Amino acid sequence: MYKMSNTTINVIDAPCGRGKTSWAIQYMNEMRTYTHQFIYVTPFLEEVERVKNAVTTRVFHEPLARKGETKLDNVHKLLRKGKDICTTHALFQMATSETMELLKENNYTLILDEVVNVIEQIPLRKDDLSLLLDANAIDIIENDSGLKYIKWNKDKKNYDTKYNRIKQIALTNNLMYCDNSALIWNFPCEIFLSFNNVFILTYLFSGQLQKSYYDLYKIKYKYLSVQPSEDGYEIIPYGQRKHLDKIRMKELISVYEGKYNEVGDKTYSLSSSWLKKPSNKKLLKILSDNTRNYFMNNYKERVENVMWTTVKGEEDKRNKGKIEKMVSPKGYANGFVPMTSRATNKFKEKKCLAYLVNRYLNPIEKKFFDQYGVEIIQDTWALSELIQWVWRSRIREGLPITIYIPSIRMRDLLKRYLESEVFEEAPINAIVDEPASDWHL
Numbered sequence: 001m002y003k004m005s006n007t008t009i010n011v012i013d014a015p016c017g018r019g020k021t022s023w024a025i026q027y028m029n030e031m032r033t034y035t036h037q038f039i040y041v042t043p044f045l046e047e048v049e050r051v052k053n054a055v056t057t058r059v060f061h062e063p064l065a066r067k068g069e070t071k072l073d074n075v076h077k078l079l080r081k082g083k084d085i086c087t088t089h090a091l092f093q094m095a096t097s098e099t100m101e102l103l104k105e106n107n108y109t110l111i112l113d114e115v116v117n118v119i120e121q122i123p124l125r126k127d128d129l130s131l132l133l134d135a136n137a138i139d140i141i142e143n144d145s146g147l148k149y150i151k152w153n154k155d156k157k158n159y160d161t162k163y164n165r166i167k168q169i170a171l172t173n174n175l176m177y178c179d180n181s182a183l184i185w186n187f188p189c190e191i192f193l194s195f196n197n198v199f200i201l202t203y204l205f206s207g208q209l210q211k212s213y214y215d216l217y218k219i220k221y222k223y224l225s226v227q228p229s230e231d232g233y234e235i236i237p238y239g240q241r242k243h244l245d246k247i248r249m250k251e252l253i254s255v256y257e258g259k260y261n262e263v264g265d266k267t268y269s270l271s272s273s274w275l276k277k278p279s280n281k282k283l284l285k286i287l288s289d290n291t292r293n294y295f296m297n298n299y300k301e302r303v304e305n306v307m308w309t310t311v312k313g314e315e316d317k318r319n320k321g322k323i324e325k326m327v328s329p330k331g332y333a334n335g336f337v338p339m340t341s342r343a344t345n346k347f348k349e350k351k352c353l354a355y356l357v358n359r360y361l362n363p364i365e366k367k368f369f370d371q372y373g374v375e376i377i378q379d380t381w382a383l384s385e386l387i388q389w390v391w392r393s394r395i396r397e398g399l400p401i402t403i404y405i406p407s408i409r410m411r412d413l414l415k416r417y418l419e420s421e422v423f424e425e426a427p428i429n430a431i432v433d434e435p436a437s438d439w440h441l
Contacts, residue, residue: 007193008437009214009221011430012235013205015244016391017398020201021343023226023233024111025054027199028084031440033058037106039195040086042113043343048086060086075099082106089116095191096172103194109438110195114202114343114388115210121364122166122175122183129183132163138170140177147216147372148177178368189217197438204387206427207380209361212369215429222437223430235441238432243421250418252395255411256298256404260290264406270358272311275323284326287406291354292329294404301352306335307393308354327356342388350393351401358407359385380423383413390414 012020028038040051040060052060061083063074071087072094078085079102093116132138137159139151152170159167169175169185176184192198205211205223214221225241226233263286264270270287274280291308295301310327324336337347339357359382369376386405395401405411417423426432435441 010199010436011205011221012201012224014225017396019226019233026232028055029057037108038084040111041092043089051086058084060084100194107196109197112200115208118187118210118213120185150175182364184368204384207377207384212374212376216374223426223432235436252400254402261406263287270407299352303332303335306352307337307350309339310356347392353403355405
């Protein structure tokens with residue numbers, strides 16, 4: 001179970017394109033190999049390659065699966081040798097207690113490019129939880145901090161059932177209980193606390209689940225920003241940051257206002273549940289046609305210049321297809337960019353955008369934090385998701401874009417962001433007036 005640590009997380013919260021990754025590359029190049037070992041974690045494989053090529057003073061190793069050895073096995077082999085590692089979010093999330101012990105032995109520094117998924121709802125049928133409790137397969141235990149975990153009873157450890165995944169997570173003490181109805185996989189926070197220093201490169205951290213996760217475990221985090229310096233970039237306390245020029249941002253972002261917005265004129269229009277509702281099938285066709293007209297008639301854009309997104313959706317027999325396919329504007333299907341895209345430059349030429357979704361947190365995940373009195377600001381989370389997606393486009397290069405956001409709620413959030421700094425205020429728990437935790441900086 002979780003034990004307190006002196007580790008302080010460094011959150012470098014700065015707008016996309018401000019130089020967070022450039023600073024990280026500079027930092028890894030400048031630190032001596034005998035004082036620092038790094039693990040750099042990024043969402044995409046292409047970014048792994050970019051960082052490996054950009055850091056020239058040390059050799060970064062990308063974990064690979066070999067005959068009889070998984071990628072995680074290879075991570076552990078590299079950790080034992082004290083090697084610098086560059087890998088993806090997906091592999092980092094597979095970390096185990098063995099990973100944690102090896103990290104502690106070698107005094108690693110973590111650089112995390114964008115937040116990771118730190119909790120995930122485990123799919124259950126209505127009576128699964130009751131069945132497992134009645135069969136004495138699991139117990140619900142509460143630790144000294146009041147957090148509720150699922151414990152798999154050891155006398156049923158060797159049972160082979162359809163609940164094997166639940167068993168495996170429970171046996172690693174990473175399965176938590178949510179409000180009498182759900183199970184939540186929880187990334188072991190001890191992993192973060194096993195590093196010498198942790199740096200998270202992100203923007204609008206105050207609305208992200210990882211912030212609430214740190215609050216849940218009472219993990220301290222410093223709020224920092226990045227700015228140009230004589231030698232490249234430097235990290236500064238958040239209170240000293242240069243504020244984003246919102247006047248210039250408003251000049252660069254043209255938000256569509258017109259009749260195409262009527263399809264999203266209610267608070268919950270275009271939410272995931274709204275998009276999947278069979279009775280809204282005709283409205284999805286209207287949304288698709290509106291988006292096509294926006295791209296073709298309003299701006300006469302070719303597909304290589306556009307990007308659009310919505311929920312992918314599960315196969316739904318009643319709707320006869322995936323939501324993405326139903327919403328896809330004719331002739332522009334190849335312009336689809338997943339709404340969770342971040343930390344990539346692949347789409348930096350795109351100039352005509354359509355955000356065809358109204359973002360809300362998974363209600364079970366929100367309930368999970370609510371039950372422990374940990375606040376999640378739903379609107380800040382939704383805005384951070386929108387901003388991350390928009391900044392995949394050429395706006396990150398300081399070039400103008402146009403955007404169609406039919407959801408009145410999401411459109412209003414973007415307008416509020418462009419007209420104030422309320423979303424960029426540091427969380428109450430953040431340390432805003434101290435330098436980074438690594439004294440070498």
